[in-house]
Amino acid sequence: MGTDYETDVVAWASEQARLIRAGRFDLLDREHVAEEIEDVGKSEQRELATRMAVLLAHLLKWQHQRERGGASSEVTISSQRQRIVRRLYRTPSLRGCLNDPDWWADACDLASAETGIGIDKLPRKCPWATATEVLDEGWLPNG
Numbered sequence: 001m002g003t004d005y006e007t008d009v010v011a012w013a014s015e016q017a018r019l020i021r022a023g024r025f026d027l028l029d030r031e032h033v034a035e036e037i038e039d040v041g042k043s044e045q046r047e048l049a050t051r052m053a054v055l056l057a058h059l060l061k062w063q064h065q066r067e068r069g070g071a072s073s074e075v076t077i078s079s080q081r082q083r084i085v086r087r088l089y090r091t092p093s094l095r096g097c098l099n100d101p102d103w104w105a106d107a108c109d110l111a112s113a114e115t116g117i118g119i120d121k122l123p124r125k126c127p128w129a130t131a132t133e134v135l136d137e138g139w140l141p142n143g
Contacts, residue, residue: 049106052084078137
C-alpha cells in the first residue's frame with residue numbers, strides 16, 4: 001500500500017479513489033488529493049481559454065482577411081463556438097471567466113502568426129462588446 005504520488009500519479013489516483021470508496025479517509029494523501037481536485041478546475045479553465053483564443057483569432061482573421069478564410073474559417077468559428085457553449089453548459093461556473101483579457105492577447109498572437117498581420121495592427125482590446133456576441137452562431141465581425 002502507498003503508491004507515491006510523484007512516482008506514478010495514475011496508480012496513486014486509483015489507490016486514493018479506492019480508499020475514499022472504502023471510507024479509509026485516515027489513509028488518504030489529503031494534500032495531493034486537494035491539489036488534484038483544484039487542478040481539475042484549472043484544466044477546465046485552460047481548455048476554455050484555448051478555445052476562446054482560437055475563436056477570437058479566427059474572428060480576427062475573418063475581419064482582416066476574409067478573402068483568405070472563406071468556408072474553412074466559418075467551420076472553425078462554428079466548431080469552436082459549439083464546443084465552448086457545450087463546455088459552459090457542463091461547467092456553468094466558467095461563465096465568470098469569459099472576459100479574461102489574456103485570451104485577447106493570445107488570440108492576437110495567434111492571428112498575427114497565422115496571417116502575417118503585425119501585432120501592432122491588431123486592436124489592443126477586444127472590439128466586440130460581449131462574449132454573448134462572440135458566441136452567437138449568427139454573428140460575424142464586419143470586414
